[in-house]
Amino acid sequence: DGGITQSPKYLFRKEGQNVTLSCEQNLNHDAMYWYRQDPGQGLRLIYYSQIVNDFQKGDIAEGYSVSREKKESFPLTVTSAQKNPTAFYLCASSSGSGHQPQHFGDGTRLSIL
Amino acid sequence: GQNIDQPTEMTATEGAIVQINCTYQTSGFNGLFWYQQHAGEAPTFLSYNVLDGLEEKGRFSSFLSRSKGYSYLLLKELQMKDSASYLCAVSGSGGSYIPTFGRGTSLIVHP
Numbered sequence: 001d002g003g004i005t006q007s008p009k010y011l012f013r014k015e016g017q018n019v020t021l022s023c024e025q026n027l028n029h030d031a032m033y034w035y036r037q038d039p040g041q042g043l044r045l046i047y048y049s050q051i052v053n054d055f056q057k058g059d060i061a062e063g064y065s066v067s068r069e070k071k072e073s074f075p076l077t078v079t080s081a082q083k084n085p086t087a088f089y090l091c092a093s094s095s096g097s098g099h100q101p102q103h104f105g106d107g108t109r110l111s112i113l
Numbered sequence: 114g115q116n117i118d119q120p121t122e123m124t125a126t127e128g129a130i131v132q133i134n135c136t137y138q139t140s141g142f143n144g145l146f147w148y149q150q151h152a153g154e155a156p157t158f159l160s161y162n163v164l165d166g167l168e169e170k171g172r173f174s175s176f177l178s179r180s181k182g183y184s185y186l187l188l189k190e191l192q193m194k195d196s197a198s199y200l201c202a203v204s205g206s207g208g209s210y211i212p213t214f215g216r217g218t219s220l221i222v223h224p
Contacts, residue, residue: 033211040121042200042216043156058211090155098143098210101158109153 002027006091006105012113013078013085021076021108023091029103031096032074036060037088037107046089049074050096078110086111115139117215119201124221125191133186133218135201143205146212147175147186150198159186159199188220196222 004025013019025032031050035043045058049068063082068074074093078085088109092102116138125131135145144163148156160168162177162184174187188195198219202212 035214040216043202043214045211045213048211088153096210098204098212099161099163101146101148101161102156102212104155104157106155107153 004091004093004103004105006089006108008108009106011108011110013110014113016080018077018079019110021078021089021091021110023074023076023105024072025074025093025103026072027093027103028071029093029095030071031094032068033092033094033102034058034064034066034074034076035090035092037090043090046076115203115213117201117203117213119199119215119218121216122219122221124223127191127193127222127224129191130187130189131191131220133188133199133220135184135186135215137182137184137201137203137215139182139203139205139213141205141209142179142203143210144203145175145177145184146202146204147184148200148202150200150217151196152198156200191222193222193224196220 007022033048034046044060047066049055065077090107091105094102118136147159150156160175167176172189177184198217200217201215204212
């Protein structure tokens with residue numbers, strides 16, 4: 001079955017540490033996205049990519065970085081510059097047409113040690 | 114600019130009907146999506162409206178009025194498993210296909 005997989009499910013970050021969240025899809029989707037979800041805040045866009053080797057900043061990109069070296073993969077790095085990283089992170093993919101829904105991974109919950 | 118409003122929380126009784134409203138003010142419009150999200154889980158797609166009118170899918174229906182910047186999600190014959198957050202997302206704001214999400218409506222279904 002096609003789908004989108006995020007790992008790990010839970011992640012803990014120490015002070016000054018960078019951590020990387022994995023996102024893989026086998027839906028052959030061109031577009032991939034990273035969202036951050038805080039209680040009562042809805043989904044806020046961190047970064048998105050419409051095609052391999054290209055990505056764009058979303059509304060809250062500061063303190064985060066991404067890469068898109070393969071169509072299937074869109075890892076997110078939470079850097080030490082992100083001072084409040086505790087949140088639920090969701091990866092999504094879509095055909096990119098704007099008329100098709102996004103498919104979401106199960107999320108990664110990141111906490112500070 | 115873009116602004117999407119939904120009620121924060123709603124409660125309803127099992128077997129009843131509930132309507133969750135979403136109003137939007139965006140600089141462009143390419144369609145409106147509704148997603149369901151259970152606590153700690155991934156959002157799942159419920160419906161998509163791009164033309165005015167009602168789209169029905171079993172117990173769930175979604176309505177759109179583009180002139181009023183208004184949509185609603187109607188849930189009939191409520192079940193306990195319908196307790197979840199319901200997210201409204203608008204595509205096409207500012208000419209971008211990237212959907213912008215509202216803050217979500219937490220629905221609590223009581224027995």
